[in-house]
Amino acid sequence: DVQPPEEPLQAEEWKRLRENFQSPEIFEEVMLNSMIRCKSHVDVAKSLLTYVAKSDGDIGYNLLIKYLALCVQQQKTSEICDVYDIMKMRFKTLESSAYNLLIRGLSNSDKWRMALTLLEDVKKVMTPSRTSYESCIKVAGRHQEMNLACELYHDMLAKDLVPTLDVLQAFFDFSRGTKDAELKKELFGILLYLRDNQIYPHRTFMQSIKLWFESIPGESWRGHLTNIKPSGLCPVCHRQLEDSNLTEEEYHFLKERITTDVIHGRDTFRKTSPQ
Incomplete structure (x- = not known):
């Protein structure tokens, strides 16, 4: 294993480290992986890439991806945009993993609309991944653009991408207190989706559903945690629960x-x- 330096290094210092490394041909990749694991400052990674550019005249795709992963990890928006600009100039299309990183990084920044634009661009060349869709759905919900979030959700389903419970929970978290009848219909649709597929929400998701019901204006829902008896009768509302069939x-x-x-x-x- 290799330990990354704590401060940026000069080209000569990187050269010495590389020469002393047991497999010099993979030194840069191993070092960047180590920086991601150790959460090194991006300036340290920049100094390594500067050395690579000087010695090789170019920075390879794999190194750019690893550097991008480090920038996304630390939410360095400016650097994420820089890497994207470089990649756009040098490569016609990127791999799905690169788009995932770019969309995730941009969606967690003040340039979140760029993530939505990028998702639309990706659609022209490939089916975006579930991860990319869900990053965009969450950021749309976080900024209360629920119609857009729902649109992306349906687009995702139409492409046979199965949503995670995490993104389904986000709909309930971001829709508390809503008076929008269409949005309520969407949320009931999600509940039916869970029921029809016999998907059981985990505790935090269940709590989000409970809080959403209790927040509906003009209605008086109250949620309770309870244990179901073998008879299938709910101890709180005394209704017979549906059979699992x-x-x-x-x-x-x-x-x-x-x-x-x-x-x-x-x-x-x-x-x-x-x-």
């Missing part, structure tokens, strides 16, 4: 999976935690 074959398969993966499985804690 498992066939006998599905039930036995599920029982077998739980027995092997959870009860006899080695990683019991991880498999039984709320997450």
